[in-house]
Amino acid sequence: MKEEINQYYDKIAENYDSSRFSNSYGKYINNQENRILKKYLNQENVKLNLDLACGTGRFLNYADYGIDISSEMIKISKSKFPSKNIIIGDAEQLPYKNEYFENIISFHLFMHLDITTMEKILSEVSRVTKKEGxxxxxxxxxxxxxxxGYQSESWHGGNQIEVEKLKSITYKDWNMECYCGIAFFPIHRIPKKIRKFFILIDNILCESFLKEYSSHLTFVLRKK
Incomplete structure (x- = not known):
């Protein structure tokens, strides 16, 4: 599966930003993801932050280090951020010292993996994250x-989780600071011209008692 993922992202790397995030759907998701990162990370202090599965560098304003399995994605992120420490690498075997990073972010990675692989990566992330990171x-x-009733037909977006399950596999190393939703509304069914008007109420619902019923969940864990 790892090789399939690599080949897939190598193939779409050149047009990834324009095809995924220049349209109203992508802008909607990007707005929500950035809202969460801005809340918890200081963009003026990113020297020891890592973007795991950094792709084309969409979130490298929040980290001075990036790693991704796709060489083509890395080429693009390096062209955008030539002064940052961006390398090709495997999330299951991170090439960094113990407790090296202050904070780590990772978007659109775990959705493609199985729970066993996810647990391996969580262990690696714990190893390289400083206490309280x-x-x-x-x-x-x-x-x-x-x-x-959604079921993925392949590895692409094939993983999902409930909050209690995540707590059960992270409690030894991490405290759950919080979690919130991404895309409570099925925005692909909302007319493109009016999608932007739903962002505010979507954000409210993604922070409400209904948040676990959002399309995606974003977790903020703090290292013990």
């Missing part, structure tokens, strides 16, 4: 998928 990441919501 944050790990911020997203994954599709199992509760939402149960309601909608």
């Amino acid at each position: 944050l790990f911020i990441f997203d994954i599709p919501s199992l509760k939402r998928r149960k309601i909608s």
Whole structure:
């Protein structure tokens, strides 16, 4: 599966930013993800932050280090951020010293993996994160998928989780600072011209008691 993921992202790297985040759908998601990162990370102090699965560098304003399995994605992120420490690497075997990073972020990674692989990566992230450091990441919501009946036909977006399950596999190393939703509304069904008007109320619902029923969940964990 790892090789399939690598080949897939190598193939789409050149047009990834324009195809995924220049349209109203991508801007909607990007707005929500950045809102969370701005809340928890100081963009003036990113020297020891890592973007895990950094892709084309969409979130490298929040980290001076980036790592990704796709060489083509890395080429693009390096062209955008030539002064940053961006390398090709495997999330299951991070090439960094113990307790090296202050904070780590990772978006659109765990959605493609199985729970066993996810646990391995969580262990690696814990190893390289300093005490009290944050790990911020997203994954599709199992509760939402149960309601909608969605089932992925492949590895792409094939993983999902419930909050209690995540707590059960992270409690030894991490405290759950909080979690919130991403895309409570099924925005792909909302007319493109009016999507932007739903962002504010979507954000409110993604922080409410209904948040676990959002499309994706973003977790903020703090290292013990």
